[in-house]
Amino acid sequence: MGGLLRKIRGTGRVAEAAPPRPEADPLPAARELGGSVQVRCVDAGSCNGCEIEIGNAFGPVYDAERYGVRLVASPRHADVALVTGPVTRNMAEPLRRTVAAMPQPAIVVAVGDCALDCGEFAGGYGVEGSVVDMVSVDVSVPGCPPEPAAIVTALRTLTGR
Amino acid sequence: MSATGYVAVAAQVAVVAGGAPLLTGWMRQVRARLEGRAGAGVVQPWRDARKLLRKEPVSPTGTGPAFRLAPLLLVAGTAVVAALVPLAATRTPVSGSADLILVVALLALGTVALALAGLDTGTAFGGMGASREMTIAALVEPTILLAVFAVSIPAGSTNLPAIVAGTIDHPARTASPAELLAVAALVVAVLAETGRIPVDNPATHLELTMVHEAMVLEYAGPDLALVELGSQMRLAVLLGLVATLAAPWGVATGGSPALLALALALLVAKVAVLGTALAAAEVFRAKVRLFKVPELLAGSFVLALLAVVGSYFLTGEAGR
Amino acid sequence: MNAVGPALAAVGGLAVAGALAGGLAPARVRPLAAGLCTAGLGAAGVVAGAAALGGARYGVWLPGLLPLAGVRLAVDPLSGLFMAVTGAVTVAVAVYGVGYASPGGGMHGGRGPGDEDAAGSAGGRHAGSDAHEPRDALAAGGGDHGVRSRGAQAVGPVFAGAMVLVPAAGSVSTFLLLWELMALASLLLVLAEHRERPTVRSAGLWYAVMTHLGLVLLLVGLALFAARAGGESFAALRAGAGGMPAGVRGTVFVMTALAFTSKAGLAPLHAWLPRAHPEAPSHVSALMSAAMVNLGVYGLLRVGFDLLGGGPAWWWLLLMGAGALSAVYGILQAAMASDLKRLLAYSTSENLGLVVLGTGAAGLFRAAGDRPLAALALAAALLHVVNHAAFKALLFCAAGSVLRATGLRDLDRLGGLRARMPVTAGLFALGALGAVALPPGNGFVSEWLLLQALVHGLAVPGAAAAVVLPVAVAVIALSAGLAAAVFVKALGVGFFARPRSAGAGRAVESPPAMLAGMALLAACCAALALVPGALGPALTRAVRAAGVGTEKPLADGELGVHLAHTSAALHPLWVALALVAGTAAVAGLARLPARRRARRRDARLWDCGGGAPTARMAYTATSFAEPLQRVFDDVLAPEQDVDVTPVRESAYLVERVRFQRLVPDRIEHRLYRPLLAAVSGLADRARGLGGGSVHLYLGYGLFGLVAVLAALVVGW
Numbered sequence A: 001m002g003g004l005l006r007k008i009r010g011t012g013r014v015a016e017a018a019p020p021r022p023e024a025d026p027l028p029a030a031r032e033l034g035g036s037v038q039v040r041c042v043d044a045g046s047c048n049g050c051e052i053e054i055g056n057a058f059g060p061v062y063d064a065e066r067y068g069v070r071l072v073a074s075p076r077h078a079d080v081a082l083v084t085g086p087v088t089r090n091m092a093e094p095l096r097r098t099v100a101a102m103p104q105p106a107i108v109v110a111v112g113d114c115a116l117d118c119g120e121f122a123g124g125y126g127v128e129g130s131v132v133d134m135v136s137v138d139v140s141v142p143g144c145p146p147e148p149a150a151i152v153t154a155l156r157t158l159t160g161r
Numbered sequence B: 001m002s003a004t005g006y007v008a009v010a011a012q013v014a015v016v017a018g019g020a021p022l023l024t025g026w027m028r029q030v031r032a033r034l035e036g037r038a039g040a041g042v043v044q045p046w047r048d049a050r051k052l053l054r055k056e057p058v059s060p061t062g063t064g065p066a067f068r069l070a071p072l073l074l075v076a077g078t079a080v081v082a083a084l085v086p087l088a089a090t091r092t093p094v095s096g097s098a099d100l101i102l103v104v105a106l107l108a109l110g111t112v113a114l115a116l117a118g119l120d121t122g123t124a125f126g127g128m129g130a131s132r133e134m135t136i137a138a139l140v141e142p143t144i145l146l147a148v149f150a151v152s153i154p155a156g157s158t159n160l161p162a163i164v165a166g167t168i169d170h171p172a173r174t175a176s177p178a179e180l181l182a183v184a185a186l187v188v189a190v191l192a193e194t195g196r197i198p199v200d201n202p203a204t205h206l207e208l209t210m211v212h213e214a215m216v217l218e219y220a221g222p223d224l225a226l227v228e229l230g231s232q233m234r235l236a237v238l239l240g241l242v243a244t245l246a247a248p249w250g251v252a253t254g255g256s257p258a259l260l261a262l263a264l265a266l267l268v269a270k271v272a273v274l275g276t277a278l279a280a281a282e283v284f285r286a287k288v289r290l291f292k293v294p295e296l297l298a299g300s301f302v303l304a305l306l307a308v309v310g311s312y313f314l315t316g317e318a319g320r
Numbered sequence C: 001m002n003a004v005g006p007a008l009a010a011v012g013g014l015a016v017a018g019a020l021a022g023g024l025a026p027a028r029v030r031p032l033a034a035g036l037c038t039a040g041l042g043a044a045g046v047v048a049g050a051a052a053l054g055g056a057r058y059g060v061w062l063p064g065l066l067p068l069a070g071v072r073l074a075v076d077p078l079s080g081l082f083m084a085v086t087g088a089v090t091v092a093v094a095v096y097g098v099g100y101a102s103p104g105g106g107m108h109g110g111r112g113p114g115d116e117d118a119a120g121s122a123g124g125r126h127a128g129s130d131a132h133e134p135r136d137a138l139a140a141g142g143g144d145h146g147v148r149s150r151g152a153q154a155v156g157p158v159f160a161g162a163m164v165l166v167p168a169a170g171s172v173s174t175f176l177l178l179w180e181l182m183a184l185a186s187l188l189l190v191l192a193e194h195r196e197r198p199t200v201r202s203a204g205l206w207y208a209v210m211t212h213l214g215l216v217l218l219l220v221g222l223a224l225f226a227a228r229a230g231g232e233s234f235a236a237l238r239a240g241a242g243g244m245p246a247g248v249r250g251t252v253f254v255m256t257a258l259a260f261t262s263k264a265g266l267a268p269l270h271a272w273l274p275r276a277h278p279e280a281p282s283h284v285s286a287l288m289s290a291a292m293v294n295l296g297v298y299g300l301l302r303v304g305f306d307l308l309g310g311g312p313a314w315w316w317l318l319l320m321g322a323g324a325l326s327a328v329y330g331i332l333q334a335a336m337a338s339d340l341k342r343l344l345a346y347s348t349s350e351n352l353g354l355v356v357l358g359t360g361a362a363g364l365f366r367a368a369g370d371r372p373l374a375a376l377a378l379a380a381a382l383l384h385v386v387n388h389a390a391f392k393a394l395l396f397c398a399a400g401s402v403l404r405a406t407g408l409r410d411l412d413r414l415g416g417l418r419a420r421m422p423v424t425a426g427l428f429a430l431g432a433l434g435a436v437a438l439p440p441g442n443g444f445v446s447e448w449l450l451l452q453a454l455v456h457g458l459a460v461p462g463a464a465a466a467v468v469l470p471v472a473v474a475v476i477a478l479s480a481g482l483a484a485a486v487f488v489k490a491l492g493v494g495f496f497a498r499p500r501s502a503g504a505g506r507a508v509e510s511p512p513a514m515l516a517g518m519a520l521l522a523a524c525c526a527a528l529a530l531v532p533g534a535l536g537p538a539l540t541r542a543v544r545a546a547g548v549g550t551e552k553p554l555a556d557g558e559l560g561v562h563l564a565h566t567s568a569a570l571h572p573l574w575v576a577l578a579l580v581a582g583t584a585a586v587a588g589l590a591r592l593p594a595r596r597r598a599r600r601r602d603a604r605l606w607d608c609g610g611g612a613p614t615a616r617m618a619y620t621a622t623s624f625a626e627p628l629q630r631v632f633d634d635v636l637a638p639e640q641d642v643d644v645t646p647v648r649e650s651a652y653l654v655e656r657v658r659f660q661r662l663v664p665d666r667i668e669h670r671l672y673r674p675l676l677a678a679v680s681g682l683a684d685r686a687r688g689l690g691g692g693s694v695h696l697y698l699g700y701g702l703f704g705l706v707a708v709l710a711a712l713v714v715g716w
């Protein structure tokens, strides 16, 4: 415990200074949210590269939580579905169900090139299509994988903070 | 009964209902800072609640009145508790009914309501959460009631205002070993009742490790807002109770509005200090395995038993 | 004008009339005729009880009614309380019983008599992974046997009448006679469905043996008492008790207490209860669990406090020990049970344990000289008797409705009844609220009072109090906590979610007579929960009649309960109103922030994206109880067996898993089995004595005679 205390004191604040608020107009659906966004992640078949970056976005350095974003355990609690990867056959229906399970207004954010156009995996035998083909996507974050900063920026357009 | 009495009750409920999300926000903020993060700000839980209340309510298929009523009952029961406990003033219109056993039972009522709601969904996780929550609740009960017993011995009554007023008159009581043991036992019981580390992790995302969260996985929108508000109020009111029992100074025993205002301010300060300590402690501890929880509770039970027996031998025989 | 006498006469008359009606009336009107008589005698019992509680005393000696001793009746407020409770339960259950015995019900004429239901009553065995079709037995059997048979209908009124009259007995012989009449009648009723289920027979055997062992103890104990006191009327016993040596008094107390606690279903003499109560037809279960067991408590109070005039602390510590043991053990077994009626039966054991715990505390305080506190503890115990009777009768009736509608008592196979039998589900919920000892239920009021008595008991001198009372508080708290888990399980698993078997899916609401009977009980529960203060004066009189304390334990003229000697008070009505108002206010306030009226949307259950969760994925009673079973592993010693069958091709691919769990009644195993083995061993050896030779028997006679004469000569 002493070690942990020393570590806390020695490390201090890890979070980087917040970059300026993104200019983009918030979505009409996001205006309802008023600075609070709960996020449910759906891995529809990604290589997990995107997941690592999402994990970093919520880590101490980028600290997405400070803008009012929080990860939750159930789509019922969520306002935003954060979808990654090309949609594999087995994940197509679960993805649709997840989005359907969210209370309205619900927003879908597609993260990574795969989510937008199947990227690296386009044409794969197990791939059903991109996220855009399955559900209506409101915000997209391109990149393979996208940088945490880009993910945070996209989420900030939703929280408006 | 003077008008201040009614004001005091209303103020207590308002402070608990309004302040509980802030307490949770504050505790998250403390944790965030200790973990090197910036944190979402103290009012974030209120933002969450406002948003959830605006969202669409959802009734999963097959659920019935139990599912709908549980969040309401949880909040209402906790609000009644907030009105009863002499957080700010001992002389209120309800002080005659402010019984410690009743308070404990009303809090348990909320637990039972949520557990039934979890079972009402008929999902595996709902049932799992309900089963675990009831197991823990059943084991916490003896500890809580024994601690209640211990703190009620000096006052000779389980009436909360009488206990608090008695302690204010005899400040030495708070330092007696029995009282300290009882408060220690109570703290462990409060951790278990409110689902904090090390009994439950309120921030977990893994269903299999959940206790409280698993029961409420199906709630959405306004219902979820109430469930969260209910658990936040529960934490606030229980911390307030511990603060009031362990350090009752400042609780208004008279009827003057100025004293009442001071009492409310002190209450907020005391609960904030307790919340800070709790949040800080949570950084250093991990959740224990579900089946280690009984050991923890057994330990606190022994503390409470020692408190009762101790207070009998220390004060009881000498006093009579 | 004393209403007690005529009312008691009416009880007796209606019992006989009901027996005749049940035995002679044509099958069509039989249940109605017998039910009306039973309800009438219950009402008469309530009248007599209420009059006695109001202060009327009544005593009569009818020498001609029975040879030798005659019938002696003596009614005081203590008897009045028990008569009123029994009568009230009888009225409601009789109304219910008319519907219960009427033709109909979901499973009638369906599957054959239960084959595997033995599992449920033999200790909650579960074959978890096999999806059997419902195979529990039929509720009210088809043709002219079961509850609708001539015999069962004729015995019902006799049983009810005997129960109402037991507290009115005023002499040892009358008491024992009525007691045995009650026991025999209930035994016959337990056996009513013996053709449907073989387990009924074994339950009946256990019950018959244990209740008669109890009778023998009672007979010997009371005979010893009467012999020493020089008279067998209660008045003579009361007068003679003072002069008796402590050893005799102690012996009488222990012997009668053993019999009475066994009747009350207290561990370790409870073994009959979790067998007989579930196997009896449900309205009989309700009568047994809500009324008959109370008479065990009545006996304890009558003999221990009134006739013996109290006793030393060890008597009461013994009682407290038995009460505490049954409270915790009973509710633990209930937590493990997945047979709904067995669960309720064990909960009876728990509640009566709490009552006896309170009784013991009253005796302890009395022995220590603190009469006001003793009165409070006894008032709490008596109030709990009343509350328990109300909610347990309701719960058993509701369980009976479920059994009748689905043919099932196994919680693991129920579920989804809330949508199919909403009224029954609501009534069960009300009863469960009483049973979990949470506000605003009725059980909370009496447990609160009991806790108050114990908490204030620390003022009683003696280190025993300092150790016993905290443990007693912890026991009550633990049993209350476990009771919450038990009834969340019963309600949540049994009635909520979706049906887990075809039987549960076919359930339909019960006929009006059954609902009416349950509604009566529900009204009693609600009244007891909201205005318990109304019973205050009656409790005071009953406590006074028991000779425990002359002070009022509760302040008069209150809706809530207000302790007369301390600052503690409880106002259940206000608490309930505050909860209702709070709920309404929260519901209103929660709508304010919504900008537009968002309609509530129905959505499919969140299934983690996979297929819709089937009913088999829902938590069952067994799985619900699993964490508790693990926590109390050492106490319960469950026997668990997991059998994995792999497919032929590979040991790693599982074809089927068979899970079996048995939570045996450990007390029964450890205590009864060796005893039974010893007895049957002795009996085997005794058989050797009977060689069949007349000379041998004559020889035995001679030796016996010589032994007796020798004993007389030696001067005994």
Ligand code: SF4
Pocket (backbone or CB within 6 Å): A045, A046, A047, A048, A049, A050, A084, A085, A086, A111, A112, A113, A114, A115, A119, A120, A143, A144, A145, A146
């Ligand atoms: S976008 Fe790149 S990192 Fe993300 S899932 Fe596709 S391949 Fe992996």
